[in-house]
Amino acid sequence: MSQSKDHRFGTKAIHAGVMPDPATGAIMTPIYQTSTYVQSAPGVHKGFEYSRSQNPTRQALERSIAALENAEYGFCFGSGLAAIDAILKTLKPGDEVISTNDLYGGSYRIFTRIFEDFGIHFHFINMSDIEVLEKHITDKTKLIWVETPTNPMMNIIDISGAAKIAKAHNVLLCVDNTFSTPYLQNPLNLGADVVMHSVTKYIAGHSDVVMGALATSNKDLAEKIGFIQNASGAVPGPQDCFLVLRGIKTLHIRMQRHCENGSTIANFLKTHPKVDKVFWPGFKEHPNHQIASQQMHDYGGMISFSLKENTAGAATEVLKKFELFTLAESLGGVESLSGHPATMTHASIPKAERDKVGLSDSLIRLSVGIEDVEDLILDLKQALA
Numbered sequence: 001m002s003q004s005k006d007h008r009f010g011t012k013a014i015h016a017g018v019m020p021d022p023a024t025g026a027i028m029t030p031i032y033q034t035s036t037y038v039q040s041a042p043g044v045h046k047g048f049e050y051s052r053s054q055n056p057t058r059q060a061l062e063r064s065i066a067a068l069e070n071a072e073y074g075f076c077f078g079s080g081l082a083a084i085d086a087i088l089k090t091l092k093p094g095d096e097v098i099s100t101n102d103l104y105g106g107s108y109r110i111f112t113r114i115f116e117d118f119g120i121h122f123h124f125i126n127m128s129d130i131e132v133l134e135k136h137i138t139d140k141t142k143l144i145w146v147e148t149p150t151n152p153m154m155n156i157i158d159i160s161g162a163a164k165i166a167k168a169h170n171v172l173l174c175v176d177n178t179f180s181t182p183y184l185q186n187p188l189n190l191g192a193d194v195v196m197h198s199v200t201k202y203i204a205g206h207s208d209v210v211m212g213a214l215a216t217s218n219k220d221l222a223e224k225i226g227f228i229q230n231a232s233g234a235v236p237g238p239q240d241c242f243l244v245l246r247g248i249k250t251l252h253i254r255m256q257r258h259c260e261n262g263s264t265i266a267n268f269l270k271t272h273p274k275v276d277k278v279f280w281p282g283f284k285e286h287p288n289h290q291i292a293s294q295q296m297h298d299y300g301g302m303i304s305f306s307l308k309e310n311t312a313g314a315a316t317e318v319l320k321k322f323e324l325f326t327l328a329e330s331l332g333g334v335e336s337l338s339g340h341p342a343t344m345t346h347a348s349i350p351k352a353e354r355d356k357v358g359l360s361d362s363l364i365r366l367s368v369g370i371e372d373v374e375d376l377i378l379d380l381k382q383a384l385a
């Protein structure tokens with residue numbers, strides 16, 4: 001690894017983990033499209049045996065992501081959900097997990113539809129007031145799962161507060177940092193044990209790759225994750241790793257613009273007569289703004305809003321009229337996207353659960369891209385007209 005952890009974020013985004021290719025001097029890490037590596041005698045090799053276990057392109061990316069999260073160890077997976085799957089496989093039947101109740105739909109699905117069947121029990125609680133977490137911890141609790149900002153309600157969870165409670169009870173804390181990215185928030189610095197990313201979103205940043213990652217400085221946990229990564233085998237291919245390495249080089253610049261555009265759009269929506277509520281942690285009146293300003297460097301480009309006419313039909317009318325805010329699942333790419341959580345990303349969460357967290361039928365989620373913000377505002381104006 002050529003660069004130290006002491007560099008600032010933008011320098012790390014460009015340099016950390018990558019070094020000129022030892023074979024040719026190529027500045028950019030090559031796509032090592034190989035499944036296996038020559039051994040000069042049985043067991044004698046250059047540290048690479050088989051590409052499920054190690055691949056140089058993936059290794060450069062894993063080191064880069066670890067550096068961005070100020071972690072000792074990084075691991076990449078074939079998707080964000082494969083990364084979640086790997087963390088859950090460190091648990092045993094009978095173990096309990098406490099999770100935020102306002103959560104990515106796919107995380108809720110893998111928890112309740114896959115791992116419940118293997119005897120792991122999940123509790124979904126409102127962590128807006130972090131002290132309530134303590135009441136739910138039992139001697140079976142092994143993992144606390146936090147997503148912040150939450151998806152799609154943009155609630156903020158106090159990571160340091162959760163870490164203190166986790167440490168006091170010897171429970172691991174994992175933070176899904178997909179929405180914030182390491183540019184906005186570094187959970188390990190706040191006391192978390194492991195960070196998870198859907199790399200698919202901001203880290204890759206161009207809506208052309210599906211990938212996940214974990215980062216930790218806990219050596220025991222890293223050994224378990226590394227074992228599972230190889231033993232279960234949900235690894236990404238070298239071509240995708242190359243694309244993500246390329247995406248990361250502009251992560252800080254993209255995030256700056258996502259934040260600027262996000263702020264302008266959140267403030268525009270707030271004054272629009274057809275809009276009911278706007279959910280964005282940068283507002284002073286956001287219930288957890290104080291914590292957001294402590295644990296995040298800025299507020300990001302994810303915004304949800306509800307309409308005064310609170311029906312799915314009213315939301316559909318707006319979504320159909322968008323020209324730039326393309327209607328699609330996913331988020332975090334350079335282009336702006338829109339979504340309807342109740343019928344798209346969060347359809348796998350029962351309506352009763354959605355209502356509990358305030359995910360109303362008219363709620364629209366925006367992933368604000370890095371286009372010229374004047375054009376984005378014009379698009380919102382015509383769609384809401």
Ligand SMILES: *Cc1c(COP(=O)(O)O)cnc(C)c1O
Binds near residue numbers: 080147178179211212
């Ligand atoms: C997309 C997403 C995931 C799942 O990641 P995939 O790469 O789609 O498997 C997990 N958490 C959050 C917050 C996400 O947005």
